[in-house]
Amino acid sequence: MMGLMKISDIADQVERELVSREEIDRKIAETAKQISHDYAGRDLLLVGVLKGAASTLVALADALSIDVEIDYVKLSSYGAGTESSGTVTVRNDLSCDVRGRNVLVVEDIVDTGRTLAWFCKELDRRGAASVETFALFDKPARRTIDFHPKYQGILIPDVFAVGFGLDYAEKYRNLDSVAVLKPSVYSKETNA
Numbered sequence: 001m002m003g004l005m006k007i008s009d010i011a012d013q014v015e016r017e018l019v020s021r022e023e024i025d026r027k028i029a030e031t032a033k034q035i036s037h038d039y040a041g042r043d044l045l046l047v048g049v050l051k052g053a054a055s056t057l058v059a060l061a062d063a064l065s066i067d068v069e070i071d072y073v074k075l076s077s078y079g080a081g082t083e084s085s086g087t088v089t090v091r092n093d094l095s096c097d098v099r100g101r102n103v104l105v106v107e108d109i110v111d112t113g114r115t116l117a118w119f120c121k122e123l124d125r126r127g128a129a130s131v132e133t134f135a136l137f138d139k140p141a142r143r144t145i146d147f148h149p150k151y152q153g154i155l156i157p158d159v160f161a162v163g164f165g166l167d168y169a170e171k172y173r174n175l176d177s178v179a180v181l182k183p184s185v186y187s188k189e190t191n192a
């Protein structure tokens, strides 16, 4: 692994590690194997939900043994804070037509479930042949919508997490594992 930021690089800001890099690598490898098996011989379009899913999508695509097409959509519901606004908006749309395609939506995290539930419905509306989901991290305690990704990720407790794509105020996405920040980080960053 090249120079991704590690917890030791920002030890002053981190309270504790939540998910190790080894656990992430294991989950990605296991899921990639399952997806390669499930979609063998079929067309597959991977859709990463920006910005958070970028790290997960690249890691997953690298671990697949089947050929796939890749596209991205930018959705947003959280803004700069730690609470979902409740409204999902498309900030940058897909560059392709999903009509008749098998789509696998790739996310960093499923939290309330609003983003994935909304986007899956939208893909159905656009005429996708099939729509499945993978979220690398899963916070079931926070669900407000009954949503279960087909490929289940690593379960995490009801705490705000950063790293491997997950941000706080657009920072920490390039941390190589997942951590909980010290409360002092949140109290300092009012308008930074």
Ligand SMILES: O=P(O)(O)OC[C@H]1O[C@H](OP(=O)(O)OP(=O)(O)O)[C@H](O)[C@@H]1O
Binding pocket: 049, 050, 051, 052, 053, 075, 076, 077, 078, 079, 084, 107, 108, 109, 110, 111, 112, 113, 114, 115, 116, 167
């Ligand atoms: O299950 P939910 O409660 O909908 O939360 C999950 C979504 O929230 C985060 O995105 P965010 O809107 O923060 O955008 P980002 O990916 O650019 O950080 C995350 O990447 C998921 O897309």
Ligand code: HPA
Binding pocket: 078, 109, 111, 159, 160, 161, 162, 166, 167, 168
């Ligand atoms: O715990 C989280 N961290 C960062 N972004 C998020 N979006 C939903 N939950 C989270």
Ligand SMILES: [Mg+2]
Binding pocket: 052, 078, 166, 167
């Ligand atoms: Mg975010």
